[in-house]
Every structure is written in C-alpha cells, then in structure tokens.
Amino acid sequence: MLLPIETGTDNPILRKKSTPVEKITKKTLKLVKDMHETMIEANGVGIAAPQVGVNERIFLMTLDNKKVLPMINPEILEVSEKTEWGEEGCLSLPNQWGSVERSRAVMVRFKDLKGQTLTMKFEGFEAREIQHELDHLNGILFTDYLEDHQIAFEVREGEMV
Secondary structure, eight states: OOOOOOOOTTOHHHHSOOBOOSSOOHHHHHHHHHHHHHHHHTTOSEEEGGGGTOOBSEEEEEOTTSOEEEEEEEEEEEEOSOEEEEEEEETTEEEEEEEEEEESEEEEEEEOTTSOEEEEEEEHHHHHHHHHHHHHHTTOOGGGGOOTTSOOEEEETTEEO
C-alpha cells in the first residue's frame, strides 16, 4: 500500500527523534513492505519511517546492486576520516537539492527483518545513503547542513529557479 510522504522542513514528524523498534512484528513487516512500495513509486533510493509518518528507527536503502536493504535500529559504529561532498535530495523536500559533506565510509550495526543483528561496512554512495536516512531517524534534514554558500535550489519542469 502506498503511504503519504511527509514533507516540509518544519514538519514536526520529520523533526522528532524516532524510537527504537522493540520487537519485529507483522505490523513492522507490513510497514517495511509499504515503505518499499512508496519509495519505488516516488522514484527514491531510500526512505525512512518518519517520512511516512511513523517515528520508528527503520529505513530502507537501495544498494549499488539495486537490491533494497531494510535496516531496523541502525547505529553507525565508525565513520571514515575521509569525507566527500555530494549532491543530495529528499522525498520529503521535493525538488530541493544541495551539496552535503559526508563521511566516505561507515560501519553500521542494525537488525534485519528476521531480527538478526548485522554489522556491515559501506562506502561511497551507500555510505551517504545511510547517513542521510539515519539523520531522518534523528530529526535532521539534509538542508540543516547547508551553509550560506550552499544554497538548496528548486527544480521546476527541468529548470533551475
């Protein structure tokens, strides 16, 4: 089922820190399935539960191999000292983009849909996705990182305004 996507930089749902998932239930699995459908329909590469109105520590990300990986209660254990700038957008901030500096690699611990705890290292775009989606679980939007010289711009019908 497609879920409505929460939008806006002042949206209280997007600004609230999400609570940990205590137990993976049928409701959790249905939420993940619905988030996946919503992300695909919206042409996104990742989506966090707060973006669909649920303040729980769950997000989905698209891996380089195009598979979607759900993460429950994700926690970054390590970040690389090496960083890189990259353009980011967000399903909750339609048509806005900005350049954000993120760690080039991250080590993350999370639970999969079966409740198993996994620890994995991600680099490049995948590391950026994790940091972006984990920010959502902490009430942070990518625009919070923009400085005066990094202006988020809007795109309308393929043109910058």
